Amino acid sequence: MKILVALKQVPDTETKIKVAADGKSLDPADVKWITSPYDEYALEEAIRLKEGKGAEVVALSVGGDTAKDVLKNALALGADSAVLLKGDGQGDAFAVAQMIAAYAKDKGFDLILCGNKGLGGDNAAMGPMLAELLGIAQANVIVKLELGEGTFKAEREIEGGSEIVEGALPAVITAQKGLNEPRYASLKGIMAAKKKTIEELDAAAVTAGAQVSALALPPERPAGRLLQGDAAQQAQALLQALKDEAKVF
Amino acid sequence: MILVFCELKDGQIRKPSAEALSEGRRLADASGKKVGALFAGASCAGAAEAAKFGADVILTAEGATLASYSSDAFAQLLADAVKAKGATVLLAAATAVGKDVLPRAAARLGAGYASDVTGLSMADGKLQAVRPVYAGKAFATTTFSSAVQTATTRPNVFPAAEKAGAGAVETLAAPAGDFKSVVKEILAKAGGKVDLSEANVIVSGGRGMKDGANFKILEELADALGGVVGASRAAVDAGWGLPHSMQVGQTGKVVSPTLYIACGISGAIQHIAGMSGSKFIVAINKDPEAPIFKLANYGIVGDLFEVVPELTKAAKAMGIGQN
Ligand SMILES: Cc1cc2nc3c(=O)[nH]c(=O)nc-3n(C[C@H](O)[C@H](O)[C@@H](O)COP(=O)(O)OP(=O)(O)OC[C@H]3O[C@@H](n4cnc5c(N)ncnc54)[C@H](O)[C@@H]3O)c2cc1C
Ligand SMILES: Cc1cc2nc3c(=O)[nH]c(=O)nc-3n(C[C@H](O)[C@H](O)[C@H](O)COP(=O)(O)OP(=O)(O)OC[C@H]3O[C@@H](n4cnc5c(N)ncnc54)[C@H](O)[C@@H]3O)c2cc1C
Numbered sequence: 036m037k038i039l040v041a042l043k044q045v046p047d048t049e050t051k052i053k054v055a056a057d058g059k060s061l062d063p064a065d066v067k068w069i070t071s072p073y074d075e076y077a078l079e080e081a082i083r084l085k086e087g088k089g090a091e092v093v094a095l096s097v098g099g100d101t102a103k104d105v106l107k108n109a110l111a112l113g114a115d116s117a118v119l120l121k122g123d124g125q126g127d128a129f130a131v132a133q134m135i136a137a138y139a140k141d142k143g144f145d146l147i148l149c150g151n152k153g154l155g156g157d158n159a160a161m162g163p164m165l166a167e168l169l170g171i172a173q174a175n176v177i178v179k180l181e182l183g184e185g186t187f188k189a190e191r192e193i194e195g196g197s198e199i200v201e202g203a204l205p206a207v208i209t210a211q212k213g214l215n216e217p218r219y220a221s222l223k224g225i226m227a228a229k230k231k232t233i234e235e236l237d238a239a240a241v242t243a244g245a246q247v248s249a250l251a252l253p254p255e256r257p258a259g260r261l262l263q264g265d266a267a268q269q270a271q272a273l274l275q276a277l278k279d280e281a282k283v284f
Numbered sequence: 285m286i287l288v289f290c291e292l293k294d295g296q297i298r299k300p301s302a303e304a305l306s307e308g309r310r311l312a313d314a315s316g317k318k319v320g321a322l323f324a325g326a327s328c329a330g331a332a333e334a335a336k337f338g339a340d341v342i343l344t345a346e347g348a349t350l351a352s353y354s355s356d357a358f359a360q361l362l363a364d365a366v367k368a369k370g371a372t373v374l375l376a377a378a379t380a381v382g383k384d385v386l387p388r389a390a391a392r393l394g395a396g397y398a399s400d401v402t403g404l405s406m407a408d409g410k411l412q413a414v415r416p417v418y419a420g421k422a423f424a425t426t427t428f429s430s431a432v433q434t435a436t437t438r439p440n441v442f443p444a445a446e447k448a449g450a451g452a453v454e455t456l457a458a459p460a461g462d463f464k465s466v467v468k469e470i471l472a473k474a475g476g477k478v479d480l481s482e483a484n485v486i487v488s489g490g491r492g493m494k495d496g497a498n499f500k501i502l503e504e505l506a507d508a509l510g511g512v513v514g515a516s517r518a519a520v521d522a523g524w525g526l527p528h529s530m531q532v533g534q535t536g537k538v539v540s541p542t543l544y545i546a547c548g549i550s551g552a553i554q555h556i557a558g559m560s561g562s563k564f565i566v567a568i569n570k571d572p573e574a575p576i577f578k579l580a581n582y583g584i585v586g587d588l589f590e591v592v593p594e595l596t597k598a599a600k601a602m603g604i605g606q607n
Pocket of ligand 1: 041046096099121122123125130148153158
């Protein structure tokens with residue numbers, strides 16, 4: 036079995052967001068880059084399948100030189116090989132999906148694992164777009180995955196519960212928290228990864244469907260008001276304010 | 285045409301779909317377009333209600349093959365309908381199904397897609413979307429370069445306004461079957477309560493609740509206010525028996541209620557990522573320095589175990605949540 040894992044490099048959540056001079060992108064100064072957490076679940080699932088049934092795991096990222104860190108980490112965790120599709124860092128989820136589709140289409144992957152959304156960008160779109168471009172099945176926001184002979188059975192989170200999706204392989208599966216508990220890289224893994232090389236390819240030329248034309252910080256929330264008195268008075272004052280000022284009720 | 289994919293539940297349009305449809309109507313009015321509402325399922329009984337929210341045309345695809353949700357079947361149906369109607373905008377609510385099907389349909393149409401948007405506008409036939417990014421720490425304006433433009437609307441953000449439309453019904457053929465993936469079973473249905481992402485009032489508890497059993501006082505307050513109960517990750521991970529589906533935040537649900545009451549929650553950035561879109565935020569915390577107060581419209585510095593029952597009592601006395 037051949038598994039592709041798509042890993043995105045994203046700014047750490049704690050990052051203070053500053054808008055760059057162009058007014059539409061993130062100022063990269065002081066940004067700490069990490070692997071998008073949902074992609075870690077995707078990679079962990081691939082490695083567990085490899086350990087359980089035997090599989091070849093290819094880690095892939097679309098990005099610039101810094102994205103190599105994500106791939107080095109994936110190799111240390113147990114990916115067999117890593118591919119960087121190099122681009123200028125611009126483009127939407129559709130552009131990325133087309134780039135990965137162009138790379139993956141003749142390679143015979145049985146399973147493509149992604150995060151359910153890229154932290155920060157949050158489009159939750161690349162996986163389903165890739166599945167469509169490759170003409171294969173998809174199952175998103177997955178917390179449990181079982182593979183059969185050429186089939187999959189997955190549990191997906193929905194409003195107020197979950198549902199079981201069944202389908203045919205090859206498929207794109209996007210991981211959600213709960214799918215597994217990602218491991219840490221072992222020293223042995225880190226040493227072994229040093230001997231592996233990252234294949235660098237130019238990403239296919241594609242046309243994006245959408246672009247960010249402006250990035251702005253949210254408006255400051257108006258200063259709040261503390262309600263005074265004992266608990267009963269505070270409760271009364273709060274409900275009155277919600278009713279009269281905020282008109283919530 | 286602006287085409288809006290709508291979901292039915294128990295023969296009624298789901299509220300997030302009604303919101304998306306109303307927004308479609310507003311965009312259509314601003315740009316001189318027509319609005320189509322698209323339904324799919326074993327039965328589309330109830331679809332006529334779309335006329336109330338401004339649908340000029342109601343497209344229904346009914347059939348046994350559509351009884352269970354299939355990503356590829358529904359994506360194909362949506363894309364075919366867009367082409368058949370010459371629609372330039374395709375919308376849906378950012379629900380579990382909406383977020384699953386729209387990006388796939390978009391790729392099929394070679395279209396750009398903006399997910400979970402909180403603002404939409406239209407100028408010269410071009411859609412523009414505003415969406416929160418980086419855990420709500422910034423807002424991105426998205427513009428489209430594709431002929432068809434697609435987006436999902438965040439529940440509870442766009443008002444569901446009634447505006448009569450012609451509501452002419454047209455039927456679409458259901459696909460033949462043999463789909464790549466299909467939903468086989470729904471495991472747990474919400475026990476009558478609305479999902480957090482659709483709730484108008486949310487009362488959330490954090491580590492300050494000290495025990496899962498104490499969430500009962502939040503349930504009572506939520507009931508009195510006509511809301512539902514959420515939790516921080518610290519509470520969900522504490523082993524108190526709270527399901528992950530209650531978790532609000534970066535790795536939980538993103539919610540936009542009218543009122544969010546945070547009880548014993550400090551206001552970590554990952555929690556804020558899930559609730560900063562709330563219209564009004566109330567913080568109840570015994571630590572006046574807790575970061576949640578920076579975000580709150582109203583704050584109560586105090587012991588939640590004293591304040592919450594008083595709130596429930598006062599809400600009942602004032603008859604709040606009864607209308
Ligand atoms: C050539 C190129 C390089 C880019 N480099 C970066 C970058 O280094 N950092 C950045 O923040 N944005 C980068 N972008 C932009 C970003 O990837 C896109 O805007 C798009 O992927 C939407 O992001 P999202 O997180 O909302 O995607 P979502 O649709 O939410 O992502 C879902 C899943 O798709 C996969 N995925 C998404 N993007 C990538 C990717 N770039 N590589 C591998 N897997 C991916 C991941 O498994 C992710 O969990 C790049 C775009 C292009 C075209
Ligand atoms: C990758 C990542 C993802 C995460 N995702 C999420 C997420 O999705 N959602 C989320 O919530 N967190 C998330 N977190 C965790 C987050 O960083 C915080 O640890 C968490 O939100 C803290 O929860 P809390 O506010 O309930 O607990 P604490 O920070 O411990 O705060 C408890 C608060 O209760 C108050 N308190 C105690 N007793 C009382 C009382 N009797 N009356 C009134 N107040 C009282 C205290 O003053 C304190 O402010 C994530 C973290 C990481 C690293």
